[in-house]
Amino acid sequence: MSRFSRITVMGMGYIGLPTSAVFADNGVDVLGIDINPAAVESINRGQPHIVEPELDVLLRKVVQGAKLRASLVPEPADAFILAVPTPFKDGHVPDTSHIEAAGRAIAPHLAKNNLVILESTSPIGTTERLSRWLGEVRGDLSFPHQSGELSDIRIAHCPERVLPGQILREVVENDRIIGGLTRKCAQAAAALYRVFVKGQIHLTNARTAEMAKLTENAFRDVNIAFANELSVICDRARINVWELIRLSNMHPRVNILRPGPGVGGHCIAVDPWFIVAADPERSRLIRTAREINNDKPHFVVEKVKAHAAKLKQPVIACLGLSYKADVDDLRESPAVEIVEQLARDAVGELLVVEPHVNSLPKHLTELGLKLWDFDQATERANILLLLVDHASFLTVDHDVVKDKIVVDTRGAW
Numbered sequence: 001m002s003r004f005s006r007i008t009v010m011g012m013g014y015i016g017l018p019t020s021a022v023f024a025d026n027g028v029d030v031l032g033i034d035i036n037p038a039a040v041e042s043i044n045r046g047q048p049h050i051v052e053p054e055l056d057v058l059l060r061k062v063v064q065g066a067k068l069r070a071s072l073v074p075e076p077a078d079a080f081i082l083a084v085p086t087p088f089k090d091g092h093v094p095d096t097s098h099i100e101a102a103g104r105a106i107a108p109h110l111a112k113n114n115l116v117i118l119e120s121t122s123p124i125g126t127t128e129r130l131s132r133w134l135g136e137v138r139g140d141l142s143f144p145h146q147s148g149e150l151s152d153i154r155i156a157h158c159p160e161r162v163l164p165g166q167i168l169r170e171v172v173e174n175d176r177i178i179g180g181l182t183r184k185c186a187q188a189a190a191a192l193y194r195v196f197v198k199g200q201i202h203l204t205n206a207r208t209a210e211m212a213k214l215t216e217n218a219f220r221d222v223n224i225a226f227a228n229e230l231s232v233i234c235d236r237a238r239i240n241v242w243e244l245i246r247l248s249n250m251h252p253r254v255n256i257l258r259p260g261p262g263v264g265g266h267c268i269a270v271d272p273w274f275i276v277a278a279d280p281e282r283s284r285l286i287r288t289a290r291e292i293n294n295d296k297p298h299f300v301v302e303k304v305k306a307h308a309a310k311l312k313q314p315v316i317a318c319l320g321l322s323y324k325a326d327v328d329d330l331r332e333s334p335a336v337e338i339v340e341q342l343a344r345d346a347v348g349e350l351l352v353v354e355p356h357v358n359s360l361p362k363h364l365t366e367l368g369l370k371l372w373d374f375d376q377a378t379e380r381a382n383i384l385l386l387l388v389d390h391a392s393f394l395t396v397d398h399d400v401v402k403d404k405i406v407v408d409t410r411g412a413w
Contacts, residue, residue, distance in 0.1 A: 004115070004192050005029060008077040010102040012039055012070060014050055014266070014329065015119060015160045016083035018167045021055065024062035026196045031077065032070040033105075043070035051328040051356060052167050073105075079115040079192050080106045082130075083160070085266070086120045092273040094123040103130050107137035112152040115188045119160055121213050121267065123274045127157040127206035131181060144181035156180040156189035157206045159213035164265075164327045175199040179209025217271040218286050223257045224268070225289035228296045231259035235303070242411035261387050261409040262296040262334025264323025269293070269332040297334045300385075300409055301341045307383055307405045314348030317381035319374070320388025321354040328356040335387035336361065343367040351377035355392055378404075386410055 005028065009020045012034035024030045034040050042049040046060035062068040074080070084098040099120055106116070116134065118127050131145040134153065141152040157179045162170040176197055180186025186203040193201060204212075227245065234241040245256045263269045272290050276283045308314035323333035330336055340363065343350055351372040352360060360369055378384060378396060383405045386393065389412040396413065406413060 004078045004195065006031070006077045007079045007081060007192075008033060008074050008106065008109075009081045009083060010074065010106065011082065011084040011098075011120075012036075012043060012049075013083065013085070014052070014164060014167070015162070016081070017043065017048060017050060017059070018052060018055055018162075018171060019081065019083060019119070019160075020068055021058045021062055022168065022171055022196050024065075024067035025058060028067070028195060030062075030068045031075055032068060033072070033074050034070060035072065037072060040070040040072055043068075053165060054168050058168065074109055076109045076111060077114070079117065080110075081117045081119055082106075083119045086122055086270075086274075088270060088273050088277075092277060094274050094277055096123065096126055096129070099126060099130060100133050103133045104137055107134050110134065110138055110141060110153060112141065113154075114152075115154045115156070115185075115192060117189055117192065118155070118157045121159055121217075121271055121274075122157065122210050124207055124210050124214075124278050126210060127155060127179065127181060131155050144185055149182045149184050151182070151185075154180070154182075154185040154188040155206075156185045157209045158189055158193065159209060161213070161216070164324065164329055172196055172198050176201050177204060177209050177212050178202070179204045179206035179212075181206050211275075214271045214275050217268045218275055218289075220257070221263060221268050221272045221293060222285060222289040224259070224263055225292040227257045227259040228262075229292050230256070232296075232299055235299075258411060259409075260296070260334070261300045261338060263293040264331065264333040264335070265329065266331045269323075297337045297341070300334075300338050300387075300407070301345070301347075304338075304342060304383065304385055304407055305345070305347055307407065308348045311348070311382055311405075314383055315351065315381045316342065316348050316383040316385055317351045317353060317372070317377040318342070319353050319377075319384065319386045319393055320390055321352065321360075322356055322388055322390075325389045326356070326391055330357070330361065336364070338385075338387060339369070340364060340367065343369055348383070351381055353377045354388075355390060383407065386412060 008031045009016050010033045012032045020030045020032045039049045046063040048055045082102045084102045089095045131143045135143040144151045178189045190201045231241040272286050276287045318339045321335045353374050386408045389410040
C-alpha cells in the first residue's frame with residue numbers, strides 16, 4: 001500500500017485533470033485545484049471541461065466514487081503535484097509565475113515528510129527555485145536547497161510525456177523521468193508514480209529531468225523545421241514535397257517528418273525557447289528551427305493571397321483551427337494565426353470549420369468570423385485551405401473539390 005493516500009494537484013488542464021483521474025482510479029483520494037470556477041464546477045459534476053478520449057467516462061466514475069473532487073483552494077495532502085502552465089513572455093522569456101503562485105499557494109498546507117512534484121515543463125533550475133519559494137513561506141520546515149537529504153520536504157521534477165488524444169493510455173504506459181533535488185527526493189517521487197505507471201521509471205537529478213523534456217521537444221521542432229523548409233523550397237521549384245519525402249524516407253537511415261502550416265501546441269512551439277533563453281549564444285540551431293517554424297504561417301498566408309488575387313470574389317473555407325488533428329486544443333495553433341491574418345488582411349470571405357470546438361476564440365469573432373459546417377463551407381467556397389488533417393475532413397467528396405483551388409498544408413488530399 002502506498003504511503004500517498006491523498007494528493008493535491010494544482011492545475012486541472014490537459015495534464016492535471018487526466019493525471020488526477022488516473023490517480024483516483026488507482027485508489028488515491030485526489031483534490032484538484034484550478035483558478036477557473038467553471039472548470040471546478042464542471043469537474044465536480046463529473047464532466048471534463050477539456051476534450052480527451054475516454055476522460056469523460058473515467059472522470060464520472062472517480063467523481064461518483066468520491067475519489068476525486070475539485071476546489072479553488074488547496075488543502076493538506078501527502079503529496080502535491082504542480083501541473084500549471086509555463087508560457088513565455090515577450091522576447092520568448094520563460095514565464096514561471098504560475099509555478100511560483102502554485103508553490104506559494106500550497107506552502108501553508110505543507111507538513112513534514114510531504115512530497116512536492118513539479119510536472120510543468122520548466123526552464124532549467126525551476127525545481128531549485130521552487131524549493132526556495134516554498135522555503136520563503138515556511139521557515140519552520142527545511143527544504144532540499146537548505147538541508148539536502150535531511151530536508152523535511154521532498155521535491156522533484158517529473159515532466160509529462162503524453163500525446164493529446166492518447167493521454168489516458170500514455171500517462172500509464174510511457175516511461176517516466178524523475179529528477180530529484182536529492183536522491184531521497186527522486187525515490188519518494190518514484191514511489192508516488194508507481195501507483196499507476198506501468199512504464200519504466202528513470203531516476204536522475206532535477207536539472208537533467210528539466211532539460212530532458214525540453215530536449216525531446218526541441219529535437220522534434222528541429223526535424224519539423226527541416227521538413228517545413230523543404231516544403232517552401234519545393235513549392236518554388238514546383239516539386240511535390242510529399243512525394244519527395246516519401247521517396248527520401250525509403251532510405252533505411254532517413255526519417256523526415258511531415259511539413260505543415262507551422263508548429264503549435266503547448267510543448268513544441270514553446271519549450272525550445274526555454275533552451276534558447278538559457279544559453280542564447282550556443283543554441284543557434286534550436287533558435288533557427290523555431291524561426292523557420294514560426295515563419296511558415298506567413299508563407300501559407302501569402303500563398304492563399306496569391307490564389308485569391310486571381311478570383312473576383314474569393315470565398316475561402318478554412319478547414320481546421322486546432323494545432324493537430326482530432327483535438328480541440330487551439331494553443332499556439334498556426335491555423336488560428338493564419339485565419340486571423342487572412343481576416344485582418346481582408347483576403348476574401350472566410351468560412352471557418354472546426355468540428356472539435358463549439359465556438360471561436362473571441363479575437364476571431366471580433367473580426368466577424370463564425371463557425372461553419374464542413375459540407376456547407378466546402379460547397380460554397382472556391383478556395384479550400386486545409387489547415388488540419390482531421391479525420392472527418394479526409395472523406396471529402398472529390399467531385400466537390402475538383403473545380404476548386406486547393407491549398408493543402410498537410411498533404412492529406
